[in-house]
Amino acid sequence: MVRPATRAASFRDLPGWQDDRLDDALLAFSRSLPALSSHTSGWPLFDDLRAHCEAAARLVSTGDVSEATARSFFEARFVPHAVVQDEPHGLLTGYYEPILPGSRRSSAQFPVPLLRRPPDLVTLVDDALRGTAGIGLTHGRQTDDGVAPYPTRQEIEEGALDSLDLAFAYLADPVDAFFLHVQGSGLIEFDDGDRVRVGYDGKNGHPYSSVGRHIISQGGMSAEQATLESIKDWLRADADRGRKAMWENQSYIFFRELGPAAETATLGVRNIPLTAMRSLAVDAGCHELGLPVFVVAPDLDPGALGKGFFRLMMAQDVGSAIRGPERGDVFYGVGDEAGRLAGRTKHPGNYYLLLPRPADLAAA
Structure with missing residues (x-):
């Protein structure tokens, strides 16, 4: 792990810190506990x-848990550190x-398969590091x-895995299926009335590349x-x-x-509920997974929150395109409105890492 350089700050230095309601942030932080309890790290903190x-x-x-209690919790137990890098x-x-919409059977209406994990797929690196350059x-x-490269997207869609009978659901639109791969999870409303959540269970191992960047x-x-939306239309x-x-x-x-x-x-990396x-x-x-990160993005307008994004976030997921010390992907939630907000988010931002104080002193 290559940790970024940081500069110690105070909570007074964090733009918008006093305006962020932190009671739901405390709940989000607590959801990292099973992942933190089941993994170890060489990080001294x-x-x-x-x-x-x-x-x-x-x-x-x-x-x-009141907002005041949550605020006192974070301010007593963490010290903000601004990430320092060459780029501003x-x-x-x-x-x-x-x-x-989907079906459990292939048809003219639902021709696009979702595949379960193949039995011969092996993980070569920790899935948490799959976005690392x-x-x-x-x-x-x-x-x-031994271990050989897995077929590419094109090879799989042209039938390379058909003999393994991996399809468990079928979607109507190949573009929707493609972006389900990009998002990593989704809800399928089956034509039999079931509404089922599906989530990431491995990948073919080849590097991700942006279809939007290719089109441009x-x-x-x-x-x-x-x-x-414009990329989908294209x-x-x-x-x-x-x-x-x-x-x-x-x-x-x-x-x-x-x-x-x-x-x-919705599950993030290491099955952390998002x-x-x-x-x-x-x-x-x-960055250490589970770490609280205060995100500052003055130009981002996330709908009902108003102009500017000043939010305490939790490092609870990874992505193949998420690379670098201040590269982040905000989880907006479920459904069309969340998708609309996510799809228009491409803004400059900065991180303040909330590094933990010694637990014995903070609890004293």
Whole structure:
């Protein structure tokens, strides 16, 4: 792990800190506890982070956490540190969980399969590090002669895995299916009435590349024109052209059913339940998962929150495109409105890492 340089600050230095309501941030932080309890780290502050998360979970379990209590908790147990890098700002984007119609059987209406994890797929690096630059293939295919590269997106869509009978759901639209891969999870409203959440369960190991960036490079639209909806429209306007553009992203995601939508949560890395507007995908090669991060993005207008984004977020997810010390992906929640907000988020931003104080002193 290559941790970024930081500069100690105070909570008074954090723009918008006093205006952020922190009671739901404390709840979001507490949801990292199972992941922090089941993993170890060589980071010297890891045990303190876990101890503070345990304390947060105890507070939340009382069922009565006020905003003032949550604010006192974070200010007593953490010290903000500004990330210092050569560039003046990082980049914030957004992601969400789509709701898509589907079927358990292939048909003319629902021809696009979602595939479960193949039995011969092996994980070569910790999934938490799958977005880290320079790590090569993240997954491979176990063969009698060792581990080989898995088929690419194009090869899979042209039938390379058909003999394994991996399809468990079918969607109507290849563009929606492609962006479900990009988001990593979603809700499927099956034609039999079931509403089921599906989530990430591995990938073919090939590097992710942005279809939007490819379209821009080919002159399909300008960077200023590129939003989630405009990219989808471009891909759908010419099916053959769109399919070839999507094949430029060789990465392919495998899914699993998590259960009925009403009984499950959107899951981030290491099965951390995500919280809309509080969970952040980060580069786990730079930051400890579970760490609170105060995000400052004055130009971001996230709907009902008003102008400017000044929010305490939790590092609870990763993504293949999330690389760098101030590169973040904001989880906006579930459904069309969340997708609209996520799709228009591409703004400069900065991080203040909340580094844990020694747990024995903070609790004293």
